[in-house]
Amino acid sequence: xxxxxxxxxxxxxxxxxxxxxxxxxxxxxxxxxxxxxxxxxxxxxxxxxxxxxxxxxxxxxxxxxxxxxxxxxxxxxxxxxxxxxxxxxxxxxxxxxxxxxxxxxxxxxxxxxxxxxxxxxxxxxxxxxxxxxxxxxxxxxxxxxxxxxxxxxxxxxxxxxxxxxxxxxxxxxxxxxxxxxxxxxxxxxxxxxxxxxxxxxxxxxxxxxxxxxxxxxxxxxxxxxxxxxxxxxxxxxxxxxxxxxxxxxxxxxxxxxxxxxxxxxxxxxxxxxxxxxxxxxxxxxxxxxxxxxxxxxxxxxxxxxxxxxxxxxxxxxxxxxxxxxxxxxxxxxxxxxxxxxxxxxxxxxxxxxxxxxxxx
Amino acid sequence: xxxxxxxxxxxxxxxxxxxxxxxxxxxxxxxxxxxxxxxxxxxxxxxxxxxxxxxxxxxxxxxxxxxxxxxxxxxxxxxxxxxxxxxxxxxxxxxxxxxxxxxxxxxxxxxxxxxxxxxxxxxxxxxxxxxxxxxxxxxxxxxxxxxxxxxxxxxxxxxxxxxxxxxxxxxxxxxxxxxxxxxxxxxxxxxxxxxxxxxxxxxxxxxxxxxxxxxxxxxxxxxxxxxxxxxxxxxxxxxxxxxxxxxx
Numbered sequence: 252x253x254x255x256x257x258x259x260x261x262x263x264x265x266x267x268x269x270x271x272x273x274x275x276x277x278x279x280x281x282x283x284x285x286x287x288x289x290x291x292x293x294x295x296x297x298x299x300x301x302x303x304x305x306x307x308x309x310x311x312x313x314x315x316x317x318x319x320x321x322x323x324x325x326x327x328x329x330x331x332x333x334x335x336x337x338x339x340x341x342x343x344x345x346x347x348x349x350x351x352x353x354x355x356x357x358x359x360x361x362x363x364x365x366x367x368x369x370x371x372x373x374x375x376x377x378x379x380x381x382x383x384x385x386x387x388x389x390x391x392x393x394x395x396x397x398x399x400x401x402x403x404x405x406x407x408x409x410x411x412x413x414x415x416x417x418x419x420x421x422x423x424x425x426x427x428x429x430x431x432x433x434x435x436x437x438x439x440x441x442x443x444x445x446x447x448x449x450x451x452x453x454x455x456x457x458x459x460x461x462x463x464x465x466x467x468x469x470x471x472x473x474x475x476x477x478x479x480x481x482x483x484x485x486x487x488x489x490x491x492x493x494x495x496x497x498x499x500x501x502x503x504x505x506x507x508x509x510x511x512x513x514x515x516x517x518x519x520x521x522x523x524x525x526x527x528x529x530x531x532x533x534x535x536x537x538x539x540x541x542x543x544x545x546x547x548x549x550x551x552x553x554x555x556x557x558x559x560x561x562x563x564x565x566x567x568x569x570x571x572x573x574x575x576x577x578x579x580x581x582x583x584x585x586x587x588x589x590x591x592x593x594x595x596x597x598x599x600x601x602x603x604x605x606x607x608x609x610x611x
Numbered sequence: 612x613x614x615x616x617x618x619x620x621x622x623x624x625x626x627x628x629x630x631x632x633x634x635x636x637x638x639x640x641x642x643x644x645x646x647x648x649x650x651x652x653x654x655x656x657x658x659x660x661x662x663x664x665x666x667x668x669x670x671x672x673x674x675x676x677x678x679x680x681x682x683x684x685x686x687x688x689x690x691x692x693x694x695x696x697x698x699x700x701x702x703x704x705x706x707x708x709x710x711x712x713x714x715x716x717x718x719x720x721x722x723x724x725x726x727x728x729x730x731x732x733x734x735x736x737x738x739x740x741x742x743x744x745x746x747x748x749x750x751x752x753x754x755x756x757x758x759x760x761x762x763x764x765x766x767x768x769x770x771x772x773x774x775x776x777x778x779x780x781x782x783x784x785x786x787x788x789x790x791x792x793x794x795x796x797x798x799x800x801x802x803x804x805x806x807x808x809x810x811x812x813x814x815x816x817x818x819x820x821x822x823x824x825x826x827x828x829x830x831x832x833x834x835x836x837x838x839x840x841x842x843x844x845x846x847x848x849x850x851x852x853x854x855x856x857x858x859x
Binding site for chain 1: 665667686690693694696697698700702704705706707708717718721722723766767770
């Protein structure tokens with residue numbers, strides 16, 4: 252028999268740290284890895300410098316078309332058409348209104364995050380969409396009305412995406428709960444709706460909303476085209492949200508349902524307080540993925556005659572004074588889309604971290 | 612005998628999962644303040660029996676009374692009964708997205724409509740009782756199994772139940788944590804709450820149970836006060852079962 256002393260913890264050996272060690276371990280660990288690393292470095296060498304040169308160093312940033320001497324990107328096109336890309340055909344003297352709503356949105360998000368007074372929060376949340384619509388659409392309080400067919404550009408893209416995301420979220424959750432319901436009629440309706448919508452392309456739904464739907468209304472009832480597109484997109488997105496949320500709901504252990512029931516919580520209390528917070532947390536990556544793809548899909552409203560930012564670029568390219576600037580336009584749009592989608596993705600990561608109570 | 616002195620009455624309860632007969636004519640009366648331990652091999656229907664009492668499981672035949680109230684499939688009655696019956700699960704089933712304190716506050720505020728401040732005070736009192744009040748703001752996954760199970764007990768006590776059901780409360784615990792949970796349960800038993808406990812902790816049964824019940828194959832085979840139950844078992848099946856769990 253033997254008894255052993257308790258040992259002190261020692262620091263880890265130093266030789267597994269540092270840049271050289273990292274390079275050797277990750278890039279040049281053996282011949283295959285080294286060749287692959289060299290190939291990638293060569294590839295970056297032949298692609299990145301010319302791209303940067305075209306985008307930045309040889310680019311023309313100011314002046315008029317006659318002044319162009321360098322062979323890089325001619326960003327003056329973007330600068331010239333910037334307002335159209337952002338606002339579409341929105342009257343130029345009223346551009347301050349969408350801009351104001353954008354500022355309002357920032358203030359809205361900040362106040363909802365920072366305020367502690369719940370009643371005030373609810374008032375703000377209820378007021379915000381109303382105020383936004385009044386400012387963008389006008390027609391009340393002496394604001395000049397701007398019809399939706401004049402809306403366009405990035406403004407339209409953001410409106411369609413935001414309404415689609417926000418409105419589809421609660422509908423999607425209800426559909427997911429309905430799909431899990433014990434009530435056969437509710438369940439059948441939800442499954443039927445979800446499977447129908449998921450089996451049809453978004454374009455079809457937009458066509459139906461813009462072409463088929465008006466056939467059912469009497470002449471004279473002019474149902475706004477944008478509104479129809481929004482309803483179509485919302486219902487489309489809701490079906491996808493429902494499936495994502497259902498995945499989250501199925502990942503919640505049965506014990507959580509039983510615990511919330513055994514405490515006497517009602518179905519809705521249990522869902523809202525216990526099950527959904529956990530299910531939605533698990534679903535965040537997929538939800539955001541779905542939101543990102545919706546943001547990009549909004550560009551399909553082009554085919555029913557709404558001019559989002561991509562459509563505006565295509566349109567401005569046919570301006571006879573500015574022919575041949577497609578590449579600059581599309582690079583710009585790519586950049587805008589990337590900014591929005593990347594921000595959403597980063598935001599989702601921070602939300603995930605904030606709600607993470609699983610790990611220490 | 613007046614029926615009123617019974618806190619729980621099960622009369623010929625039968626349950627099937629599809630064609631499988633899980634509970635066969637289960638009759639069980641538990642007096643107010645009585646401590647009952649149910650044991651038996653796995654699949655014998657002991658968990659199902661106590662899960663019927665708060666309607667986590669439905670039964671097809673027979674009657675169950677909790678106090679004066681008959682347990683029927685009615686949302687209001689089920690909620691009323693659940694608000695009087697606390698249940699502790701094998702796997703704790705704490706809510707991982709809520710802090711320990713919020714786990715305790717949720718039922719009193721939402722089901723029993725107590726003011727939040729009062730609910731927090733009660734919660735802190737019971738956390739103190741299970742000796743864990745310094746962990747109130749941690750999340751369940753930061754606690755050990757034994758601590759989590761004590762929180763689960765406190766979560767039930769917060770709404771002042773008349774009956775406590777324990778469904779194998781120590782089976783998922785590491786051996787060194789079993790006693791801290793049993794201590795809490797013993798303390799609770801001493802206070803006179805009505806308890807039904809499915810467990811294989813025979814030491815606990817000997818110490819606190821007024822009655823031990825042996826179930827097998829979906830029916831009650833034998834019941835007796837603990838001393839006789841363990842020392843002079845009558846049925847062969849119970850003898851075999853006791854041999855198996857006490858032989859090492």
